[in-house]
Amino acid sequence: MRNSKMDITQEEYAEAGPEKEQKTQAADRPPKAGRTSSIIHQTAVRKQRRRRFIQKAIFSVFRLSAVINALALFIIIYFMVKNGIGAISWEFLSEAPRDSMTKGGILPCIVGTILLGVGAILVAMPIGVASAIYLNEYARPGKVLRTIRLGINNLAGVPSVVFGLFGLAFFVIYLDMGVSILAGALTLGAMSLPVVIGSTEEAFKAVPDTYREASLGLGATKWQTIYRVVLPTALPGVLTGGILGLSRAAGETAPIMFTAAVFFTPDLPESIFSEIMALPYHIYVLATAGTEIEATRPLQYGTALVLITLVLGMNLIAIIWRARLRKRLKG
Amino acid sequence: MSDSKSNGVKMTSKHLDFYYGNFQALHDVSLEFKKQQVTALIGPSGCGKSTYLRCLNRMNDLIPIARVEGKIMLEDEDIYDPSLDVVMLRRRVGMVFQKPNPFPKSVYENVAYGLRVNGIRDKGLIEQRVTESIQRAALWDEVKDRLQESALGLSGGQQQRLCIARALAVEPEVVLMDEPASALDPIATQKIEDLIHELKKEYTIIIVTHSMQQAARVSDITAFFYIGKLIEVGDTDTLFTRPRLKQTEDYITGRFG
Ligand SMILES: Nc1ncnc2c1ncn2[C@@H]1O[C@H](COP(=O)(O)OP(=O)(O)OP(=O)(O)O)[C@@H](O)[C@H]1O
Ligand SMILES: [Mg+2]
Numbered sequence: 001m002r003n004s005k006m007d008i009t010q011e012e013y014a015e016a017g018p019e020k021e022q023k024t025q026a027a028d029r030p031p032k033a034g035r036t037s038s039i040i041h042q043t044a045v046r047k048q049r050r051r052r053f054i055q056k057a058i059f060s061v062f063r064l065s066a067v068i069n070a071l072a073l074f075i076i077i078y079f080m081v082k083n084g085i086g087a088i089s090w091e092f093l094s095e096a097p098r099d100s101m102t103k104g105g106i107l108p109c110i111v112g113t114i115l116l117g118v119g120a121i122l123v124a125m126p127i128g129v130a131s132a133i134y135l136n137e138y139a140r141p142g143k144v145l146r147t148i149r150l151g152i153n154n155l156a157g158v159p160s161v162v163f164g165l166f167g168l169a170f171f172v173i174y175l176d177m178g179v180s181i182l183a184g185a186l187t188l189g190a191m192s193l194p195v196v197i198g199s200t201e202e203a204f205k206a207v208p209d210t211y212r213e214a215s216l217g218l219g220a221t222k223w224q225t226i227y228r229v230v231l232p233t234a235l236p237g238v239l240t241g242g243i244l245g246l247s248r249a250a251g252e253t254a255p256i257m258f259t260a261a262v263f264f265t266p267d268l269p270e271s272i273f274s275e276i277m278a279l280p281y282h283i284y285v286l287a288t289a290g291t292e293i294e295a296t297r298p299l300q301y302g303t304a305l306v307l308i309t310l311v312l313g314m315n316l317i318a319i320i321w322r323a324r325l326r327k328r329l330k331g
Numbered sequence: 332m333s334d335s336k337s338n339g340v341k342m343t344s345k346h347l348d349f350y351y352g353n354f355q356a357l358h359d360v361s362l363e364f365k366k367q368q369v370t371a372l373i374g375p376s377g378c379g380k381s382t383y384l385r386c387l388n389r390m391n392d393l394i395p396i397a398r399v400e401g402k403i404m405l406e407d408e409d410i411y412d413p414s415l416d417v418v419m420l421r422r423r424v425g426m427v428f429q430k431p432n433p434f435p436k437s438v439y440e441n442v443a444y445g446l447r448v449n450g451i452r453d454k455g456l457i458e459q460r461v462t463e464s465i466q467r468a469a470l471w472d473e474v475k476d477r478l479q480e481s482a483l484g485l486s487g488g489q490q491q492r493l494c495i496a497r498a499l500a501v502e503p504e505v506v507l508m509d510e511p512a513s514a515l516d517p518i519a520t521q522k523i524e525d526l527i528h529e530l531k532k533e534y535t536i537i538i539v540t541h542s543m544q545q546a547a548r549v550s551d552i553t554a555f556f557y558i559g560k561l562i563e564v565g566d567t568d569t570l571f572t573r574p575r576l577k578q579t580e581d582y583i584t585g586r587f588g
Contacts (some may be wrong), residue, residue: 140395141395208432209393210428210430210432211432211434211435212393213390213393213428213432214428214432214433214434214494214497215434215444215448216390216393216418216421217388217390217421217425217426217428217498218421218422218425218444218445218448218497218498218501219418219419219421219422219445219448219449219501220418220444220445220448221418221448224448228444228447228448229434232435232436233434233435328481329435329481329483
């Protein structure tokens with residue numbers, strides 16, 4: 001019985017030929033008359049057609065979201081380039097502002113933003129990675145861990161201006177750092193901490209337990225296991241955390257306007273206790289508080305263009321670095 | 332205790348119960364492992380062989396819900412004694428896992444890893460040990476030109492032999508093997524079995540296997556587990572030809588056909 005049925009199917013297959021068979025399976029058209037004998041087959045084809053339709057619809061929605069995302073970025077960049085490219089020149093990039101900031105360049109702002117970004121990472125990475133190691137590898141599940149996590153999650157939701165005020169009250173005034181790179185970097189670091197912790201933890205979770213077992217099984221201590229196996233394996237992911245933290249820090253205005261950045265200081269910083277200019281704050285100042293807001297529009301867009309290029313450039317470098325690390329791991 | 336050394340007993344478990352939370356995975360297992368002997372643990376899937384093996388180097392400590400009752404002795408030491416250094420224990424009782432799990436590092440670094448974490452710095456010594464260990468694991472010819480390449484690029488069988496080499500490099504006293512040949516072709520399996528014969532001269536070996544033939548070929552003693560209980564243990568030849576219990580016989584003959 002079973003045999004004979006199989007024979008029929010095979011004959012049919014031979015008769016229809018592999019190409020036709022494939023087309024039928026694609027369910028774009030009704031099954032051939034010879035096949036209608038099987039109810040199961042009919043139902044399957046109908047079901048498949050439905051599934052295909054739903055699948056297509058859902059994919060279209062996903063694709064649309066992705067396209068909208070890319071489009072938004074593209075529009076922003078296009079707008080900035082269109083309005084700002086005219087202001088870009090070697091002078092613009094290499095000189096300090098002059099004539100009440102209506103002329104000249106933005107070098108102090110570029111330097112300031114880079115220093116703040118690097119400073120924020122230097123603050124957030126060690127603390128963030130250490131926290132993630134503790135939370136993910138050492139801490140026992142329980143009340144304490146839950147409380148700490150709650151704290152971190154809430155930290156991520158605190159508005160940046162609150163961080164700015166905190167930085168002013170704590171670093172600038174209470175710890176007497178003054179308005180300085182140090183105070184700004186600490187404030188930005190504190191703000192990007194949740195991002196760094198979150199992505200580092202994700203990266204650690206993605207390291208298979210079998211690596212940990214293998215390492216411990218060879219007589220490695222827990223710390224050796226983390227330091228020599230888990231951390232290197234997770235490094236690309238940890239790096240992503242760094243990138244995200246950095247991009248967020250570099251573009252923020254509110255946390256630095258009370259802690260690190262000043263309206264105008266033409267000199268490059270001398271130490272970490274110097275006050276500085278920064279790109280986002282400079283844009284803010286030119287666009288809202290300058291003497292000639294309209295006349296400096298090109299400068300504002302030019303500055304914004306530089307800021308965006310800087311952030312995207314840093315991201316790109318980090319992404320390339322990460323890809324190379326991944327490749328080295330996978331071999 | 333004192334005579335345990337003289338009659339060559341390396342490890343003993345005494346009335347071992349093991350729990351995953353409320354689920355008891357091992358019931359009252361008492362076994363002895365002698366030096367220069369290979370003991371095979373056999374039994375149907377899920378009967379607790381891996382669980383038992385992982386008790387012997389306290390790998391189950393990593394599972395938060397795991398709980399052990401009873402005793403396991405390594406020579407004269409209780410390995411679950413709170414004062415015992417578990418890192419030290421795992422240096423002495425090495426393990427090869429069911430699935431190959433090389434680190435995402437180079438072939439060379441995989442084998443050198445155990446030496447490095449144990450504080451060996453001498454480059455010449457490390458290189459010599461790495462070479463030796465890979466040779467012993469019957470892998471040398473296949474990897475000698477790609478020692479600096481990632482171990483993840485090796486085939487499954489090669490990875491497993493690399494894991495064996497890695498375990499051997501730190502010269503453990505006892506080697507636990509959890510189905511080391513399950514991912515290997517017959518030739519590589521043959522190599523592993525030869526290796527086990529070779530290692531037997533110096534080490535105590537405990538191997539989990541699903542293959543009756545393999546158990547018969549490599550082991551001196553065979554222990555049959557069934558749903559968390561040790562059913563029968565004895566001389567491999569005797570156990571396979573004249574099992575005392577019907578359960579054992581059913582399992583063995585079922586597999587032999
Ligand atoms: N981490 C765990 N948590 C809870 N239960 C577990 C865990 N690991 C294993 N078990 C259970 O313990 C029992 C024994 O499992 P174990 O892995 O020791 O079996 P095994 O004999 O090695 O099987 P196999 O031959 O398939 O590898 C099984 O019922 C399994 O479901
Ligand atoms: Mg198992």
